[in-house]
Amino acid sequence: MRRRITTVSGARDGPTCRTISITPVSIQWMAITKSSLTSFAWVPVRIPSTVMLRMAPQRRAPVPVVLSKTVSIPGPWAAVQRATCVALEVEEAKTFAQAKKAPRRLFCRFMMPQRKSMKMNMQIGRLKHTGEILWCIAILLFAVEVTAADQTAAPDEDAENFNYPISLNATYIYDDNIYAQNADALGDSILLISPRIAAKSLWDRHNLTFRAGADLGLYSTYSKENYEDLFLKLRGRYDLSDKTSVFGGIGYSLEHEGRDSPEDNLSGLEPTTYDSTELSAGVSHDIGLYSLRLGMTSEWLDYDNVPAVGDSLIYNDDRDRRLDSVGLQLKRSVTDASEWYARTLYSRRDYDEALSLDGYQRDSTGYRAAFGFKYKADQKMLFDGYLGLMTQNYDDPRFSRVDAVDFGGKLVWLLNSKSRLNLLFNRTLNETTVAGSSGYLLTDLGGTLEYNFMPKTIGSLSLSKSVADYQEITRQDDLLSWGVGVKHLPNKNLYVSADYKIFSRDTSDAYLSDSTLTDEYDFDRQRIYLTIGLTF
Structure with a gap:
C-alpha cells in the first residue's frame, strides 16, 4: 500500500507539486487552490526520523522539498471506499543540513473538493452501525503517515511506520451436546467465521x-x-524519556456466555x-536495574435479559457491575535472561443494584500480593510464574472473607x-x-504437546483440568478436557487444521435432580473442528 512521492511540474496554478496514487483507494497529494477545496479535518502526524517539516497553511503555494518521502495508507482505509484529496504545504528549508539540525513537526490536512464529482459518498452522520463509526475513527488515527529520509537513500528504500496483520478463519464445528445437558443431548453443526x-x-x-475482530457463530438447526x-481495542505508550513512559488504552467487546458456563440458565x-x-x-x-510500574483499570459489564420458556424473562440486570483495580509492580533484572518481580493489587467490585434477585449484597473489595520470576533462554525456553x-x-x-493462595504462569519449552x-x-x-x-x-x-512430524505439518495433544470451588456452599465442579489435532501450513498465508476434543463436567452430588436422581449440571460433550485460515 505504499508508493514513493515523486516531484512533477506543470500544475494548474504553476507551482511544483507532488503526486502519489495508492490502491485500492486513489488519493492524490498535490497543490490545489483554496477555491476548489474546503477543510475537512486536521490530523497531526509525527515523523519518526531526524528530519521533520511543518505545515505552513498561509503560503500561497507549496515550496518544493528536496527530501524524498514516503506515505503509508493502512488497510482500514478501504472501509471508506472513496476518500478525499489530501493537500499539503510545507515550510521551506534553505538547505538539507539545516533541515536536519532543526527538525519540526508536520501536519497533514484532509481536504474535500466542492466539485460534485469528488464529493464523498459516505457521511459520518448517515452511518447506521457502530462498527462503521469506529472504523472512521480508526481511519483518522492511522490514515496518513509521512517519513522524511535522506535524499541519498536508494529509490526503493521505503520506511513503514505501521504493520497491518489481517486474518480470516472459517471453522466447521460439529457439537453433539450444544446445550451441555446431562440427558437428552442435542447435536448440531456450526459455522464459525x-x-x-x-x-x-x-x-x-x-x-x-x-485491534478489531469478531466471532460469528451460525447454527444449522438451532x-x-x-x-x-x-x-x-486501542492501546498506546508515550515515552517521556528513555526511562519514563505513560501508557493507556480503551476497549469494547460484545460477548456471549457459552451453554457450558456455570452461570448459564438452562x-x-x-x-x-x-x-x-x-x-x-x-x-x-526505570531506575538502574529496577523498573517501577503503576497502573489502573476500570471495566463496566452490562448483561442483557434473556427470554425464557413459558413467555418468562431471565432478569440479568442485577449482574451489571463495575470493576476497578490499582496495581503496583517492582521488577529487577538479574541477568539478560532473567528477572524477578513483586506486585500488589487492590480491587473493588461495585454492582449497579444494591441487592441481587436472591437478596444478597455482592459488592466487595480485594487485595492480591505475589512474587514472580521470569526466565527466557534464547528460543528454547520461556518461564513466567508468580506465587x-x-x-x-x-x-x-x-x-465470609475469602483467603486463598494466588498463583499463575506459563512455560514454553522447545x-x-x-x-x-x-x-x-x-x-x-x-x-x-x-x-x-x-x-x-x-x-x-x-x-499442549506439539510435534512437527513433517516440514509443514504439526500434530498436537492437549489436556486440561479445572476445579471450581464455590464458597459458602458444598458445590464443586471438576472440568476435564482433552483433544488431538493436526495443522498443515502450505505457505505463510494459509493453513488448514482438524481437531477432535472431549469435554466433561462432574459436579458434587449435592445438586441431584429430583426427577432423574442425576446431577443436572454434569455433562459430556464431543466436538469436531475443521478450520481453514488466511493471513495477509
Whole structure:
C-alpha cells in the first residue's frame, strides 16, 4: 500500500507539486487552490526520523522539498471506499543540513473538493452501525503517515511506520451436546467465521496498537443459538524519556456466555449476551536495574435479559457491575535472561443494584500480593510464574472473607527441533449468580504437546483440568478436557487444521435432580473442528 512521492511540474496554478496514487483507494497529494477545496479535518502526524517539516497553511503555494518521502495508507482505509484529496504545504528549508539540525513537526490536512464529482459518498452522520463509526475513527488515527529520509537513500528504500496483520478463519464445528445437558443431548453443526485486523506501530519510540475482530457463530438447526461476538481495542505508550513512559488504552467487546458456563440458565431460549467497556492508564519508570510500574483499570459489564420458556424473562440486570483495580509492580533484572518481580493489587467490585434477585449484597473489595520470576533462554525456553496470596471482603455479612493462595504462569519449552511443550496454570476468584455463594475459586491447569512430524505439518495433544470451588456452599465442579489435532501450513498465508476434543463436567452430588436422581449440571460433550485460515 505504499508508493514513493515523486516531484512533477506543470500544475494548474504553476507551482511544483507532488503526486502519489495508492490502491485500492486513489488519493492524490498535490497543490490545489483554496477555491476548489474546503477543510475537512486536521490530523497531526509525527515523523519518526531526524528530519521533520511543518505545515505552513498561509503560503500561497507549496515550496518544493528536496527530501524524498514516503506515505503509508493502512488497510482500514478501504472501509471508506472513496476518500478525499489530501493537500499539503510545507515550510521551506534553505538547505538539507539545516533541515536536519532543526527538525519540526508536520501536519497533514484532509481536504474535500466542492466539485460534485469528488464529493464523498459516505457521511459520518448517515452511518447506521457502530462498527462503521469506529472504523472512521480508526481511519483518522492511522490514515496518513509521512517519513522524511535522506535524499541519498536508494529509490526503493521505503520506511513503514505501521504493520497491518489481517486474518480470516472459517471453522466447521460439529457439537453433539450444544446445550451441555446431562440427558437428552442435542447435536448440531456450526459455522464459525472469525475475521481479525490490527494496526501496529513500528516506531523507534512510543507505541500504538489497534485491534478489531469478531466471532460469528451460525447454527444449522438451532438458529436461536447464533451469536455475534466482537471486540475493538486501542492501546498506546508515550515515552517521556528513555526511562519514563505513560501508557493507556480503551476497549469494547460484545460477548456471549457459552451453554457450558456455570452461570448459564438452562431455561433460557438463547445465550446470555453482555458488553464490556474497559479503560486503563499508567506510568512506568526505570531506575538502574529496577523498573517501577503503576497502573489502573476500570471495566463496566452490562448483561442483557434473556427470554425464557413459558413467555418468562431471565432478569440479568442485577449482574451489571463495575470493576476497578490499582496495581503496583517492582521488577529487577538479574541477568539478560532473567528477572524477578513483586506486585500488589487492590480491587473493588461495585454492582449497579444494591441487592441481587436472591437478596444478597455482592459488592466487595480485594487485595492480591505475589512474587514472580521470569526466565527466557534464547528460543528454547520461556518461564513466567508468580506465587502469592489473595483476599476478598464482601459487603454482605452472610459472606465470609475469602483467603486463598494466588498463583499463575506459563512455560514454553522447545524440547528438541521438532517438539514443543506449552503449560499454563492460573487461579482466579470469580463472581457467581448461585444462591448462597459469594463466588467460586477457579483453578486451571493445562498443557499442549506439539510435534512437527513433517516440514509443514504439526500434530498436537492437549489436556486440561479445572476445579471450581464455590464458597459458602458444598458445590464443586471438576472440568476435564482433552483433544488431538493436526495443522498443515502450505505457505505463510494459509493453513488448514482438524481437531477432535472431549469435554466433561462432574459436579458434587449435592445438586441431584429430583426427577432423574442425576446431577443436572454434569455433562459430556464431543466436538469436531475443521478450520481453514488466511493471513495477509
